[in-house]
Amino acid sequence: MxxxxxxxxxxxxxxxxxxxxxxxxxxxxxxxxxxxxxxxxxxxxxxxxxxxxxxxxxxxxxxxxxxxxxxxxxxxxxxxxxGLPVGHAEYGDYLNWLFHSDATLTFPQTIALRYSQLEPKDRRLPQAVEDYSTWFIKRLKRLNAHLEGREYLCDGRFTIADIAIGYALYLGESLGLDQFYEPIVVDYWQRLKSRPAFIKAEAMGSEQALFKAVKYPFTDAPELF
CATH class of the missing domain: 3.40.30.10 (Glutaredoxin)
Incomplete structure (x- = not known):
């Protein structure tokens, strides 16, 4: 093949x-x-x-x-x-993190990205950026709780579930939202982005980047939680 x-x-x-x-x-x-x-x-x-x-x-x-x-x-x-095989005690959790990564975490960030950087300036919507950024940060609560006592998401080892969630944290960092990550998530994300495979993959195509990492423009942090 x-x-x-x-x-x-x-x-x-x-x-x-x-x-x-x-x-x-x-x-x-x-x-x-x-x-x-x-x-x-x-x-x-x-x-x-x-x-x-x-x-x-x-x-x-x-x-x-x-x-x-x-x-x-x-x-x-x-x-x-x-990955984890069907029948593993954490298989359901493993699948849930894979789907949670986009359906719950990445989706609101794409709205924030669009209306903060990708749309022409006259079409940008600061309120949408703030609202959907808030949505993302609030939905990190499950990750915050799950990481207590864990190095990775499932089975005590690195899996594609970590890749899926790691990208959501990566995109959040590019939007300046990492300043609102809980310390346990900051440590977890640092472990992920220190992996040689991530470093190599992340650099590919960087010369064609359309947007750069920014500082989140809103500072009313209590409302984000």
Missing amino acids: TKPKLWHSYSARSLRPLWALEEMELDYELELLPFPPRVFKREYLELNALGTVPFFTHGDTEMTESSGICLYLVETFKQLDF
């Missing part, structure tokens, strides 16, 4: 599967795209009608969901050192 191929834009959710590919030391192809590719590389729409990243192929398989691609890599390439 052909080796997997990933289409990636710097700082986008495609960092999740790219990080996973590096952790698993798999042989893969990488296509770097400017963000958002549906605007700056229109021909990409012929390949992926959504115009989003990631886009992933492996033989006849095509995928667009970052955490799903990570799960596919674990199960297809038998990389169970980075």
Whole structure:
């Protein structure tokens, strides 16, 4: 079977599967795209009608969901050192963190990012930025509690659940929201971003970055919690 191929834009959710590919030391192809590719590389729409990243192929398989691609890599390439098998006592928790990472954590950040940096200045909405940033920080409560006494999320070891949640923390840092992380989350995030595979993956495509890390413009921290 052909080796997997990933289409990636710097700082986008495609960092999740790219990080996973590096952790698993798999042989893969990488296509770097400017963000958002549906605007700056229109021909990409012929390949992926959504115009989003990631886009992933492996033989006849095509995928667009970052955490799903990570799960596919674990199960297809038998990389169970980075996942948990069905029947494991923490399997449900493992799956929950994978889905929680986007449905609960990344979604509000994408709204904040859009209306703070990506829209033209006359379309930016400070109130939306503040509201959705608040949403994200409040929804870190489960992570705050879960990390008590833990180094990683599941089974006492690093898995793709950490990659999925780690990207949400990475995006929060780029929005200046890391100043509101609880100390236990700060320590956890430091462990994740110190991993050699993350450092290597995060640098890929950095010359095409559309937005830079910023300082969060609102300072009314008590309301965020």
